[in-house]
Amino acid sequence: MSDFTLNRYEVVLANQYFLRELVERITLEDSLDxxxxxASVRLVVTxxxxxxxxAPGQEIRVSGVPxxxxxxxxxxxxxxxWQCDSETRGQKHINVTVYDRTIYLAKSEDEYLFPAGQTSTQRLERYASDWGLELGQVADTGVxxxxxxxxxxxxxxxxxxxxKETAVKGGDMYRPRMTPDGLGLVKxxxxxxxxxxxxERNVEEIRQRRSLEGAVTQVKVLGNAPVEERSPVLALVTGETDRYGTLQKVHSDPKLTDAGAARSAGEKKLCGMQETITVAGLDINTIRAGxxxxxxxxxxxxxxxRHELGAPGRMTLELAGEEYVRRRYYSD
Incomplete structure (x- = not known):
């Protein structure tokens, strides 16, 4: 019997059809991107x-023993x-792609005008209300x-x-996440x-990557300028140019008017060598991105x-330090 017929995992379609006996493979994937x-679910068709x-549009859920x-x-x-792909080689199979309901926020466009003074929390509540999403536990970003x-x-x-603006202004990093109780916002x-x-315990492989891709060792901060004139240079901030060479980023912000504020903004853009770690090992099926x-x-x-569900199953994680995550995902 497969792992899925041993009561470890269950897939339920339209809140009434229990598909455990038909499941051949389940993977779950989550990313800060x-x-x-x-979820990717492979089913045998009886x-x-x-x-x-x-068919696409039907309600479906994946459950399991943590x-x-x-x-x-x-x-x-x-x-x-979201998508169904079928194939027949003697026995027919269907590969089903499943998303949680935040997919509507990724695939739908709109226009908004927000006044100054609101927080990310208040704006998320507005988005959820407009798009018919129930709210779960929502952290107060406070910025x-x-x-x-x-x-x-x-x-x-x-x-x-x-x-990103919340994080740039000194706040914590947050991530929207769909839960059974509704759309949440988690730190x-x-x-x-x-x-x-x-x-040698629950990790089978560790791979480390160190790269200058994405590194910034010098920042030129520009102010506002009239049309057809060059922008004034408010600050030139230098970091590890002696070690890594000059990798310059130009930061333009019309709100900056003095050299002190410009230098402070430029220093926040500096970043050296980028380091990530990829870990493969026994699956811990409740770990999420963030x-x-x-x-x-x-x-x-x-x-x-990436979780490859099973008993015990396998997972692959990409890990990084907090500063790397802040620079890569929450920089303006």
Missing amino acids: EIAYR DDFQQIGI FGGSGMVYLLHPGMV ALAKAVYRARPIYSMIMADL LGSNETVWALEA DKVKLNNIDLLVNSV
Whole structure:
């Protein structure tokens, strides 16, 4: 019998069809680059299932027994069938792509005008209300934002613009996340259970990447200028040019008027060597992107995770330090 017929995992279609006996493979993928949690489910098609059918737009959920626990919990819920690909080689199979309902925020566009003084939390509440999403536990970001004029663009890009401004102004980093209770907003690294990953225990492979891709060792900060005139240079901030060479970024902000503020803004853009760690090992099926984990007793954040569900299953994590995550995902 497969792992899925041993009561470890369950896939339920349209809140009434339990597909466990038909499941051959389930993977779950989560990333700070995207808002929606994604599942890929491979099903064998029997005569009985042929009568039921499956199609994009149907409600679906994935549940499982959490690592080290007992009893099923929701792993991806509420979810919807987004795509179905069938193939027949003797036996017919269907590969189903599932997203949680935040996919609507990623795929839908709109325009918004927000006054100054609102927080990312208040704006998220507005987005959710307009798009018919129930709210779950939403953290208070506590940072007042500037006036925003968002022309036609995906809703998720607006959410991230709000969250980036929150972080740039000294606030914490947050991530929207769909839960069974509704759309939530969680602070990165705030998970109650912090899993310890250790070589020769639950980690099979560790790969480290160090690169100058994305590094910035010098920042030229420009002020505002009339049309057809060169922008004035308010500050030239230099970092590790002796070590890594000159990798310059130009930062232009019409709100900057003095050299002190310009230098401060430029210093925030400096970043040296970029380092990420990829870990493969036994699956801990409740780890999500944005969670904190300990790798050999060092605190790191999860940039992305891929769960290959099973008993025990496998997972692949990309990890990085907080400063890297702030620069890569929450810099303006």
